[in-house]
Amino acid sequence: MEDCIFCRIVRGEIPCFKVYEDERVLAFEDINPISDGHTLVIPKAHAESLWEISEDDLAAVHVASKKIGQAISEALAATGVACLQLNGRGANQVVMHYHLHLIPRISGAPPLPVSNWELKAGDMARIKSVAEKITAAMR
Ligand code: AMP
Ligand code: ZN
Numbered sequence: 105m106e107d108c109i110f111c112r113i114v115r116g117e118i119p120c121f122k123v124y125e126d127e128r129v130l131a132f133e134d135i136n137p138i139s140d141g142h143t144l145v146i147p148k149a150h151a152e153s154l155w156e157i158s159e160d161d162l163a164a165v166h167v168a169s170k171k172i173g174q175a176i177s178e179a180l181a182a183t184g185v186a187c188l189q190l191n192g193r194g195a196n197q198v199v200m201h202y203h204l205h206l207i208p209r210i211s212g213a214p215p216l217p218v219s220n221w222e223l224k225a226g227d228m229a230r231i232k233s234v235a236e237k238i239t240a241a242m243r
Contacts, residue, residue, distance in 0.1 A: 105150045110201035114148045124172050128164040131172050134205065139213060141176045143206045145169045150201055153191040157202045165204055173206050182208035186219045 105111045112118045113132065120132035123143060134142040145168060147161035154162070173185045188205040190197040209216050 108150055108201050110146050111150050128161055129168040138207050141180045141208045145204045152200045169204055176208050180208055181211055183211050184209045186216050188218050
């Protein structure tokens with residue numbers, strides 16, 4: 105896509121700190137990192153979200169992420185790596201080109217804000233009715 109910032113990175117029009125590339129996938133460092141090693145893994149072909157990405161690209165991104173995540177973990181002695189992927193502006197997706205965030209927590213660093221929510225018991229009747237709604241919408 106002409107104006108998409110990640111497509112422009114794929115085309116080499118904007119620089120990036122590349123850590124991995126194959127036929128379908130590119131991975132580079134986030135320039136507003138939550139932690140050292142915060143990496144974005146993207147399909148080279150433009151797709152806005154999980155609903156639009158092709159199954160082959162989706163698989164390629166996630167298979168590559170396994171390798172990249174392990175390298176991040178090893179290189180930075182991470183105690184864990186959060187994988188985060190946002191769909192839609194309501195979920196705070198800002199760049200509308202599918203990307204998987206790999207966010208390591210480095211030993212001694214504070215908990216990652218993206219994976220540190222408080223657990224509160226839900227209403228089981230409500231959970232059941234929502235689950236039924238989702239199941240009914242499944243195609
Ligand atoms: P999201 O909210 O999931 O859409 O996140 C988009 C991410 O892309 C943010 O973490 C940004 O810091 C990151 N980002 C935006 N522009 C660039 C860029 N040119 N190079 C690297 N990361 C970027
Ligand atoms: Zn794009």
